[in-house]
Amino acid sequence: MKANISSAVLSVLVILGMISAKCFAEDSEVQNLNPHRINNRLNRLHRNSGNGNSNNDHRNDIHQGRFHSNLNKIFANLPTVNSPPITEALAPPHNKESQRVTSWEEWLRTWVANQQSCGYPGTAPSLQDLRIATRPGDTHSYGELGNYPWMASLKVSFPGMQPRHWCGGALISDQWVVTAAHCLFAIPPPLWGEKAWTVTLGALNISGHNVTEQDFKVNRIMVHPQFREQMLLTGEPSDHDIALVKLSGPAEVNPWVRPVCLPQPNEEPKKHERCVVTGWGFSAEQNKTSDILKQAVVPIMDFEMCKDLEGYDKWLTLNMLCAGYWNGGVDACRFDSGGPLQCRYGDQFVLTGVVSWGDKNGQRCAQPKRPGVYTKASAHVTWIQETIYADYAGLPQITWDKIVPRPYR
Numbered sequence: 001m002k003a004n005i006s007s008a009v010l011s012v013l014v015i016l017g018m019i020s021a022k023c024f025a026e027d028s029e030v031q032n033l034n035p036h037r038i039n040n041r042l043n044r045l046h047r048n049s050g051n052g053n054s055n056n057d058h059r060n061d062i063h064q065g066r067f068h069s070n071l072n073k074i075f076a077n078l079p080t081v082n083s084p085p086i087t088e089a090l091a092p093p094h095n096k097e098s099q100r101v102t103s104w105e106e107w108l109r110t111w112v113a114n115q116q117s118c119g120y121p122g123t124a125p126s127l128q129d130l131r132i133a134t135r136p137g138d139t140h141s142y143g144e145l146g147n148y149p150w151m152a153s154l155k156v157s158f159p160g161m162q163p164r165h166w167c168g169g170a171l172i173s174d175q176w177v178v179t180a181a182h183c184l185f186a187i188p189p190p191l192w193g194e195k196a197w198t199v200t201l202g203a204l205n206i207s208g209h210n211v212t213e214q215d216f217k218v219n220r221i222m223v224h225p226q227f228r229e230q231m232l233l234t235g236e237p238s239d240h241d242i243a244l245v246k247l248s249g250p251a252e253v254n255p256w257v258r259p260v261c262l263p264q265p266n267e268e269p270k271k272h273e274r275c276v277v278t279g280w281g282f283s284a285e286q287n288k289t290s291d292i293l294k295q296a297v298v299p300i301m302d303f304e305m306c307k308d309l310e311g312y313d314k315w316l317t318l319n320m321l322c323a324g325y326w327n328g329g330v331d332a333c334r335f336d337s338g339g340p341l342q343c344r345y346g347d348q349f350v351l352t353g354v355v356s357w358g359d360k361n362g363q364r365c366a367q368p369k370r371p372g373v374y375t376k377a378s379a380h381v382t383w384i385q386e387t388i389y390a391d392y393a394g395l396p397q398i399t400w401d402k403i404v405p406r407p408y409r
Contacts, residue, residue, distance in 0.1 A: 119348035122146025122255030150260035168339025179338035181227040207291035212256035220246035263378040275343040279336030324371030331366035
């Protein structure tokens, strides 16, 4: 594409930059599945993805991505974490014939075994009075290098411009990142696809280069087949707002780059549990992203209470969760989309949610009675595992070009 479209792209950025989002995870039970069953399930998901038979297929006004909170009693200071020795394999073996695992059961056992080393921060975060999006006059809390070593910055490359931070993500193995599906469509349609993206791991300050950084091109994008891309066109939130990004190569696992754990499939987060959301997004109403990674503690909100809120009642599904404070004050915001909501169990962090949507059209952050909404990670663990295994085993899958909305093809 020609460089003279840069000005047009900038104007698109102003419009598309209004989109926002949220994340959590760990797995341990080996299921009695085989490659054919996995392949059939994935194909069945694809066939059902466009039939509109969702239990929550509402179309009205609404909401896209972030968080909220009042900070009274939060985490006490965390002790120093003694993580286990770093191992080279925090993910199932790569596609080398000498290492190839052919059965689903064996692959899943390897995955589960490797979960023992996930979720340990390189340095334990201090989680007192943490804020991401705040009201004017409030202060921010910044993370430190190694606090959240699974944190990923998804950067988009517009013609004639340097790659810029667009969304967050979470490393779940040495070569796969979880993010929000809507992030991958929130750029001009001609740029859709793997070539538009790069992923940075091990970063604290995204305005410069950290010696701990690892940068990757994107090898493959797998959007959940039941995600409705109409969300981008109408401003409506979609169910199953989740996607997998395969890196161009395996990350080097170290104290600054390490996968987060996945939850048990369909495990329900505990009500009122205080978890942490992280991102480089906007601060309150200021139209500026943060150079330094920010962190905020938000409690898991009662699902029925959240569903009773105006607007939320039309869109909230059982594949989502709400987190934030009733009185507002702290929230994720624009450009935090796709980032993780992580909960701590013992010394390990588990991916609970993916930043997805929030107050009306993503225009406001940290407002009272407008909690952040996250894609529930536990509702998608089986899809995540089956999709990664299918890629590993070379099974046919739903590829990016089949997900792209038809009007733009």
